[in-house]
Amino acid sequence: MRKNRIHHIIRLLFVFFCMNVVWYIAYLLMNHSILPSPFAVYNAMFHLGGQEIALNVGYSLFRIFAGVVLALIIGLLIGLLMGRSLTWNKLLDPVVYLTYPVPKIALLPVVMLFFGLGETSKILMIMLILLFQIIISVRDGVKAIPENTYDVLTSIGASTVQKFWHVTLPGALSVILSTIRISLGTAISVLFFTEIYGTEHGMGFFIMDAWLRLDYPEMYAGIMLFSLVGFVLFLLVDFLDYKFMKWRN
Incomplete structure (x- = not known):
């Protein structure tokens, strides 16, 4: 290993x-100056103010984290409900399938009109990117669990909570981590667009500010730092998968 x-x-x-x-x-x-050398970019990166970078990265991470947590809570509840209840699946399935194909980035002006240019609209956009994929993945993951798995637990006297904890939740968590891994790149891309408007903090704002000042080494340094944030988040998802999904191996 x-x-x-x-x-x-x-x-x-x-x-x-x-x-x-x-x-x-x-x-x-x-x-040409629009494409500086890697050495110039790394030099610019190492000369960036630590406090400024920490502040911008911190704002971006907070928005991503809040959006992912909201999507997980809502998506897990709805997905479990649809996966375990035929009635609820029939009621909510048309709603999910009609709204899922809508390109979420196109909703950015609408979300900003209703919720303003502050933190709420940025977090909601990330949540919308992940929500429907989590709902569908959790529903399909729960429905794919063989019924005889629950019968075995019933025969040994397991309670409903124990069935949920040992069978339903691991089955749902498996597809949730895969979904987050796939969707995280899109969520970070959307975050970049949302941070262009109505904020003075965040990696999206930092990159665009450097671009407007024609400071191309700093702009590329910001892009690399933003990419590093995404890479660390991917590693975190992989760690969670390794930690909690050992049963798959």
Whole structure:
């Protein structure tokens, strides 16, 4: 297991190195200020104010975390309800399928009209990105659990709470983590758009501010930091999957 992790880290570092080589070659070929060299960007990154970066990253992480938690709470409840109740599934299924295809980024002006340009609209947009995918994934995951699994627990005297804790929740959590892993990139992209408006903090604001000042090294440094935030979140989801989904192995 440890060897596999070391090999995985080595592969990641190798790919990162190759990406920087391609970047440097593109910089030499283009020879224009709009594409600074990797060295200039890393230099700009290391000279960024630590307090300013911590503040901007902190705001972005808070918005992502709040949106994900809201989507998980609402999506888990609705998904479980639809997965375990045929009646509720019939009632809510048309609603989910009619609203799910709507491109959520197109709702950004509507959300901002109703909830303003503050934190609420930013968190709601992230929640909307994840919500319907969590609902559908949880519902399908719960429905896929064989009924005889519950029969076995019933035969040994398990309560409803025990059935939920040992069968329903692990089945739902498995698909939730997969859904979050897939949707997180989209949620971060939407966060970038929401942070352009009505805020003075967040990585989206930081990147656009550097762009407007024509400070391209700082702009690329902000993009790399924003990407690093996304990468860390992916690692966190992978850790949670490893920690709580050991039964799948």
